[in-house]
Amino acid sequence: MMFSLSTMNTTVQTAATGRKFPKFDLGRLLTSVFEPTYGRKVCILIDLPDLAEAKDYAFLKNPQRAVQQKAHEVFYLGLKNGVAEELALSGGEMFAYVETGGSNLDLPDRCVDMVGNELSLEKDIYPNYDLILCISTFSATAPLTAFAKQYGFRGATLHGLNDVILNSGLAVDYNDVSRDAEKLRLAMTKAEWVEIDFTVDGGEDMTVRLELGGQEAQKSHGLCRGDTPDIANLPAGEVYFVPQGAEGTFPLKYEDGTLGKLTVTGGRIIKAELIEGKQSTIDEHNRKLQDDPMTGVLGELGFGTQVLPVSGADIQDEKVLGTCHLATGRDDHLGGHITPDLFKKRQNATHDDILFAPHKTPNFDIKQARMHRDGQTMVLIEHFQPMGYLLKALEI
Incomplete structure (x- = not known):
């Protein structure tokens, strides 16, 4: 059986499948998924049990926040350190909401930025961003799909993010x-x-x-x-x-x-x-x-x-x-x-x-x-x- 694979020279070998994957590239992922055009405004959402952990990125010091730490390391810093400029994207801010406790439950409206300022998802985030990346513990696909249709944005949900996913399922074209x-x-x-x-x-x-x-x-x-x-x-x-x-x-x-x-x-x-x-x-x-x-x-x-x-x-x-x-x-x-x-x-x-x-x-x-x-x-x-x-x- 033939599989369509990138021809990139740098690959990651996966023993479980024998398949080789290109090295993860945030710019390639965003381009192949969204084909973003000049001036699109992007942000990142994460979920936290306690929003106090958002202030000054306190969650980065908590070993139980592996998903949120990957969101910061790979997506937030990736956008900040060249990908946003490469794709002519603006924004790149990160916001946090209280985790829902279950898969695809409705999202709370209250959120905070990384300074600790309280905001509203429906007033401050959904209407003001073109691309929203939600990297969370619990899936938010169902509620975000409904909000996307209501407010006109596009986005992606990537709950449970880990290194295996980054180096295989998100490394593909x-x-x-x-x-x-x-x-x-x-x-x-x-x-x-x-x-x-x-x-x-x-x-x-x-x-x-x-x-x-x-x-x-x-x-x-x-x-x-x-x-x-x-x-x-x-x-x-x-x-x-x-x-x-x-x-x-x-x-x-x-x-x-x-x-x-x-x-x-x-x-x-x-x-x-x-x-x-x-x-x-x-x-x-x-x-x-x-x-x-x-x-x-x-x-x-x-x-x-x-x-x-x-x-x-x-x-x-x-x-x-x-x-x-x-x-x-x-x-x-x-x-x-x-x-x-x-x-x-x-x-x-x-x-x-x-x-x-x-x-x-x-x-x-x-x-x-x-x-x-x-x-x-x-x-x-x-x-x-x-x-x-x-x-x-x-x-x-």
């Missing part, structure tokens, strides 16, 4: 990523359904079926160009659908390592059962599903399109070819109808990815993922490996 994503999108668009079979160590096999209704597949491909307000989620590289319904069962590995069996009906997770681990974890999930049923709605089915190393952060790892993921919760940023106001509590209105990948879920395997389209059923993935149908599509 997004023109190449976009081309590969489009090849796979065309191969999957207008699918009627997708079925995923799972095998679990020492447990029963499971199958979940996602009804797609012949919808047009969408892609996260990293390009955010022109004057259309939009947000790129980086690293990019996936094809995704908003399910119209779902039935069946699938396994879930919780954050504490507990394994559960989830039952889905009518497009929603209705109960969790213990496979291995803590019953209290399962009980807590069931209480949440009963108290706020919208938290169990499946709002996304996605497939990775890139050859990338494992980064330890789902934002990159879900973009790896051969993996797939589901997501629960809000999907309005994907073109769905699940908005925060439909949840019993707005704090529950997250968009939470459930990634199926060998490093993430070693206790179970994707036996097969298959798609039905145009009266035919095609195998997409077996044992976390892309099958012939996808590989052939990439060769086009």
Whole structure:
């Protein structure tokens, strides 16, 4: 299989994939994603548990702020030390808001600059910048997408940033990523359904079926160009659908390592059962599903399109070819109808990815993922490996 790679002489060898990546270059990233033109004004947003850490960049001394420190080291200083001038960008300021505590929860309006002055995102930031880069602990793609459309800016979300991501998923040319994503999108668009079979160590096999209704597949491909307000989620590289319904069962590995069996009906997770681990974890999930049923709605089915190393952060790892993921919760940023106001509590209105990948879920395997389209059923993935149908599509 052929991959489109930069011809730069300086490369980073990644043992996990055998693929060579160009050395990360902030100017190249911003150019390939945004094609910024003269005079565009850019800023950087970070999240902090306590905004007092923003004053005089106090967060740089806290070892628990690795993501925010990368935002400062790579993006803030990168812009300041030549990239902004190279791309004829203005601005370059950094602002902080209080971390939301969950993936894609609505953002607070209050923010501060690095002197400690209190500002408003909606009054002082969104209307006054053309490009906004949000480098945070928790994903802000959904709320920023809504604000971009309201205020007319473009931007990117890069939550969970680390060195592996910088040297692989963000070191690529997004023109190449976009081309590969489009090849796979065309191969999957207008699918009627997708079925995923799972095998679990020492447990029963499971199958979940996602009804797609012949919808047009969408892609996260990293390009955010022109004057259309939009947000790129980086690293990019996936094809995704908003399910119209779902039935069946699938396994879930919780954050504490507990394994559960989830039952889905009518497009929603209705109960969790213990496979291995803590019953209290399962009980807590069931209480949440009963108290706020919208938290169990499946709002996304996605497939990775890139050859990338494992980064330890789902934002990159879900973009790896051969993996797939589901997501629960809000999907309005994907073109769905699940908005925060439909949840019993707005704090529950997250968009939470459930990634199926060998490093993430070693206790179970994707036996097969298959798609039905145009009266035919095609195998997409077996044992976390892309099958012939996808590989052939990439060769086009």
